[in-house]
Amino acid sequence: MTMSLQAPLRAFATALLLVAAPAPAIAETIEERRQRGDAVIRSLNNGVPQQTLERMRQEFPFLADAAEAYALGDVWSRPGLDSRTRQLAAVAAFAATGQTAFAKIHAGYALNIGVSEEELKEIVYLVTVPAGISRAIAASQAMSELFAERRAAPAKQ
Amino acid sequence: MTMSLQAPLRAFATALLLVAAPAPAIAETIEERRQRGDAVIRSLNNGVPQQTLERMRQEFPFLADAAEAYALGDVWSRPGLDSRTRQLAAVAAFAATGQTAFAKIHAGYALNIGVSEEELKEIVYLVTVPAGISRAIAASQAMSELFAERRAAPAKQ
Amino acid sequence: MTMSLQAPLRAFATALLLVAAPAPAIAETIEERRQRGDAVIRSLNNGVPQQTLERMRQEFPFLADAAEAYALGDVWSRPGLDSRTRQLAAVAAFAATGQTAFAKIHAGYALNIGVSEEELKEIVYLVTVPAGISRAIAASQAMSELFAERRAAPAKQ
Amino acid sequence: MTMSLQAPLRAFATALLLVAAPAPAIAETIEERRQRGDAVIRSLNNGVPQQTLERMRQEFPFLADAAEAYALGDVWSRPGLDSRTRQLAAVAAFAATGQTAFAKIHAGYALNIGVSEEELKEIVYLVTVPAGISRAIAASQAMSELFAERRAAPAKQ
Amino acid sequence: MTMSLQAPLRAFATALLLVAAPAPAIAETIEERRQRGDAVIRSLNNGVPQQTLERMRQEFPFLADAAEAYALGDVWSRPGLDSRTRQLAAVAAFAATGQTAFAKIHAGYALNIGVSEEELKEIVYLVTVPAGISRAIAASQAMSELFAERRAAPAKQ
Amino acid sequence: MTMSLQAPLRAFATALLLVAAPAPAIAETIEERRQRGDAVIRSLNNGVPQQTLERMRQEFPFLADAAEAYALGDVWSRPGLDSRTRQLAAVAAFAATGQTAFAKIHAGYALNIGVSEEELKEIVYLVTVPAGISRAIAASQAMSELFAERRAAPAKQ
Numbered sequence: 054m055t056m057s058l059q060a061p062l063r064a065f066a067t068a069l070l071l072v073a074a075p076a077p078a079i080a081e082t083i084e085e086r087r088q089r090g091d092a093v094i095r096s097l098n099n100g101v102p103q104q105t106l107e108r109m110r111q112e113f114p115f116l117a118d119a120a121e122a123y124a125l126g127d128v129w130s131r132p133g134l135d136s137r138t139r140q141l142a143a144v145a146a147f148a149a150t151g152q153t154a155f156a157k158i159h160a161g162y163a164l165n166i167g168v169s170e171e172e173l174k175e176i177v178y179l180v181t182v183p184a185g186i187s188r189a190i191a192a193s194q195a196m197s198e199l200f201a202e203r204r205a206a207p208a209k210q
Numbered sequence: 211m212t213m214s215l216q217a218p219l220r221a222f223a224t225a226l227l228l229v230a231a232p233a234p235a236i237a238e239t240i241e242e243r244r245q246r247g248d249a250v251i252r253s254l255n256n257g258v259p260q261q262t263l264e265r266m267r268q269e270f271p272f273l274a275d276a277a278e279a280y281a282l283g284d285v286w287s288r289p290g291l292d293s294r295t296r297q298l299a300a301v302a303a304f305a306a307t308g309q310t311a312f313a314k315i316h317a318g319y320a321l322n323i324g325v326s327e328e329e330l331k332e333i334v335y336l337v338t339v340p341a342g343i344s345r346a347i348a349a350s351q352a353m354s355e356l357f358a359e360r361r362a363a364p365a366k367q
Numbered sequence: 368m369t370m371s372l373q374a375p376l377r378a379f380a381t382a383l384l385l386v387a388a389p390a391p392a393i394a395e396t397i398e399e400r401r402q403r404g405d406a407v408i409r410s411l412n413n414g415v416p417q418q419t420l421e422r423m424r425q426e427f428p429f430l431a432d433a434a435e436a437y438a439l440g441d442v443w444s445r446p447g448l449d450s451r452t453r454q455l456a457a458v459a460a461f462a463a464t465g466q467t468a469f470a471k472i473h474a475g476y477a478l479n480i481g482v483s484e485e486e487l488k489e490i491v492y493l494v495t496v497p498a499g500i501s502r503a504i505a506a507s508q509a510m511s512e513l514f515a516e517r518r519a520a521p522a523k524q
Numbered sequence: 525m526t527m528s529l530q531a532p533l534r535a536f537a538t539a540l541l542l543v544a545a546p547a548p549a550i551a552e553t554i555e556e557r558r559q560r561g562d563a564v565i566r567s568l569n570n571g572v573p574q575q576t577l578e579r580m581r582q583e584f585p586f587l588a589d590a591a592e593a594y595a596l597g598d599v600w601s602r603p604g605l606d607s608r609t610r611q612l613a614a615v616a617a618f619a620a621t622g623q624t625a626f627a628k629i630h631a632g633y634a635l636n637i638g639v640s641e642e643e644l645k646e647i648v649y650l651v652t653v654p655a656g657i658s659r660a661i662a663a664s665q666a667m668s669e670l671f672a673e674r675r676a677a678p679a680k681q
Numbered sequence: 682m683t684m685s686l687q688a689p690l691r692a693f694a695t696a697l698l699l700v701a702a703p704a705p706a707i708a709e710t711i712e713e714r715r716q717r718g719d720a721v722i723r724s725l726n727n728g729v730p731q732q733t734l735e736r737m738r739q740e741f742p743f744l745a746d747a748a749e750a751y752a753l754g755d756v757w758s759r760p761g762l763d764s765r766t767r768q769l770a771a772v773a774a775f776a777a778t779g780q781t782a783f784a785k786i787h788a789g790y791a792l793n794i795g796v797s798e799e800e801l802k803e804i805v806y807l808v809t810v811p812a813g814i815s816r817a818i819a820a821s822q823a824m825s826e827l828f829a830e831r832r833a834a835p836a837k838q
Numbered sequence: 839m840t841m842s843l844q845a846p847l848r849a850f851a852t853a854l855l856l857v858a859a860p861a862p863a864i865a866e867t868i869e870e871r872r873q874r875g876d877a878v879i880r881s882l883n884n885g886v887p888q889q890t891l892e893r894m895r896q897e898f899p900f901l902a903d904a905a906e907a908y909a910l911g912d913v914w915s916r917p918g919l920d921s922r923t924r925q926l927a928a929v930a931a932f933a934a935t936g937q938t939a940f941a942k943i944h945a946g947y948a949l950n951i952g953v954s955e956e957e958l959k960e961i962v963y964l965v966t967v968p969a970g971i972s973r974a975i976a977a978s979q980a981m982s983e984l985f986a987e988r989r990a991a992p993a994k995q
Binding site (some may be wrong): 438442443445447448451452453455456457458459460461462463464466469485486488489490492493494495496497498 | 599602653
């Protein structure tokens with residue numbers, strides 16, 4: 054009965070969210086956040102779960118939650134920024150901080166949702182300004198690996 | 211006469227550049243790159259030169275050149291990425307590396323070309339994932355200062 | 368009445384949490400996480416809300432949520448690490464990454480829960496190994512400011 | 525005879541050190557510091573010398589000294605912080621700065637002196653706040669490797 | 682004929698450059714900057730082109746330009762700093778920021794122009810102060826690899 | 839008598855050190871290292887003690903020791919690298935890691951021992967390659983402050 058009372062309120066809150074609300078709905082549970090995170094990762098990862106995340110769930114369940122419920126469910130699912138811009142900004146941030154493995158993963162997601170290789174290359178080029186030519190070269194090597202993997206197995210992840 | 215021979219070639223190269231060419235034209239001089247950089251900075255800075263850059267020109271002329279001819283003239287003027295996405299990716303990279311003063315400057319440019327405060331806030335939120343909640347909080351404080359300055363003097367810079 | 372039904376369940380969940388459970392309860396809402404985060408910050412901040420967090424709530428409500436519900440409510444409230452060790456490890460991480468303002472805030476929390484100035488100094492000294500003598504010196508200056516503020520106003524903050 | 529004269533003085537100095545003295549004894553030689561560093565590394569490394577340190581001694585003897593006499597002999601041997609807290613703070617600092625190889629080495633020392641895998645996981649989780657979820661994921665992968673190595677060869681280092 | 686007209690002017694400009702001029706000549710084209718960069722890299726790399734740079738030219742031509750025309754042609758070819766000091770300062774900066782692969786490449790260039798292994802070791806040692814003992818150890822391992830490669834194939838690379 | 843026996847040995851060891859020995863003498867005490875560090879800082883700081891170091895001695899005596907006996911006494915006093923090169927490499931490392939306050943201090947020492955403003959500017963320019971144009975701009979502003987302070991009070995510090 055508690056549920057039946059809360060459900061319409063939540064539906065109303067969700068409707069608000071889709072229109073304008075920048076903050077997550079008040080009554081949101083971790084399960085709902087995880088589900089939203091799962092939906093985000095599937096939209097970025099060609100409909101399949103993300104392997105690293107699944108492996109992490111065994112030994113670091115709370116960190117997997119942080120990645121799924123917080124990073125993907127809270128941050129990555131926000132409506133105020135389109136997915137393409139978010140992915141490109143994330144690639145820039147990962148490349149600028151020297152986290153090339155993550156830059157590659159997020160560049161892969163970017164390709165999956167229709168960002169072009171050329172746009173990713175522009176992000177790499179841009180990174181020379183805040184973080185140096187060497188950081189951009191390191192990122193370019195990760196991108197080249199990714200592009201080659203995609204050409205070798207275009208249908209797969 | 212040398213000029214009259216090269217000019218049509220350069221016009222042709224420039225035309226190519228505007229259509230698709232990812233690389234700067236072969237014969238491009240530093241003066242042309244500076245002019246293009248100057249045009250970029252004016253487009254981002256409400257039509258006026260950038261103060262920091264002008265001051266730097268006195269004591270660090272080659273660094274001013276790096277900023278104007280290379281960063282603005284080569285990187286920031288490339289056609290393969292729209293200015294809004296570039297500014298947002300740059301703000302993400304500056305915030306993630308803890309360079310909040312530059313995050314603020316580039317967020318100001320973003321506002322000048324029509325990016326909304328809400329979009330900048332989303333970038334700040336996103337930074338929590340690659341760089342931590344503290345880096346995002348530091349960036350949010352720089353953004354709050356910027357937003358307050360704009361409300362105090364909306365017509366100026 | 369909804370409250371009176373949920374309250375015993377939450378008490379039971381909390382009891383479980385204190386005994387062994389490493390992961391947050393499945394059905395946990397953001398409101399519950401915020402409340403837990405609020406309890407954590409009060410325990411660290413002498414019973415009063417944290418000023419920076421309160422100001423951030425106005426312009427960056429989702430980032431305030433990330434700080435309160437995620438950082439404090441999820442991470443900082445976990446039972447698997449005692450508060451003293453968590454504060455000292457956090458101070459080390461902030462100091463090593465050059466985030467001296469946050470190192471100072473978290474060192475203040477550490478003092479509030481009974482960590483000694485001497486222990487904080489040992490953390491600063493330790494930072495020389497992973498991050499350099501200069502990073503440690505910068506952190507020592509932030510600590511000296513904090514210690515002086517406490518001596519000037521021992522009962523406050 | 526020189527030794528027999530100095531020994532009581534050193535015993536006295538050591539006694540002072542254990543009681544209150546925050547600074548190393550004035551007359552301390554590099555040989556004494558090295559010996560203390562060697563004792564520290566053996567206490568952390570199951571009684572055997574550290575391989576990386578031994579290899580470094582051939583080509584970078586002064587850096588091996590910095591590691592042994594300074595890092596281990598001066599910093600890591602200070603009495604003002606218990607070894608468990610120091611190891612956990614060090615793991616946090618190495619993970620937050622992206623030095624995952626060192627985070628793994630120091631997490632191994634932590635296990636050797638009785639820190640639990642669960643406590644190390646909490647440190648990894650904590651790192652999301654000062655340094656981002658990606659830095660914590662990278663550290664979690666290094667920890668998973670370490671835990672697997674220990675299960676495969678529990679008696680060995 | 683164009684060439685024969687420009688050659689004396691360029692010789693004059695170069696002469697000026699060697700005497701006092703801190704900024705690149707106004708009319709300098711990207712082709713001239715690339716050629717100067719190519720000359721720099723050959724002087725550092727035993728007369729042969731740099732492999733990484735050549736591979737990058739395929740997929741990231743503008744980044745290859747940034748490396749060749751800007752980094753090598755503009756920055757590395759400036760007369761105000763001798764090549765040995767520049768290489769040593771570059772190795773210090775790469776090692777301090779954790780970019781060990783680039784530290785190794787630039788240390789190799791340093792050896793090629795007559796810097797001694799001992800001087801490189803001193804730079805590694807120095808890095809402990811701004812960036813920590815662990816960053817220096819990581820750099821020392823890259824240097825040891827380089828020194829071993831040179832002993833295995835002294836005439837090559 | 840112990841002293842009179844050791845003194846000639848130490849003199850011999852010191853003589854060796856000045857000729858070729860890369861490692862500190864075995865029997866070296868912390869007091870000797872501090873004295874050597876004090877001599878180094880006076881040679882860099884126009885004959886006077888360094889203020890920051892003196893203040894740190896009150897609250898962080900072990901960190902002051904790390905700076906004086908280790909950083910200055912062990913690292914900065916090594917004979918294998920000339921002081922000018924060491925200062926320029928240190929400025930590069932501090933600027934590249936965003937530690938502009940330390941870049942300024944060490945640039946001041948560089949000026950004190952005869953490095954020219956122009957050489958420091960070249961180091962700043964070089965930093966664009968490993969660390970980005972923004973890091974170099976931040977360093978250039980610290981250098982401009984320093985240069986202005988020296989012009990205002992040329993005889994002091």
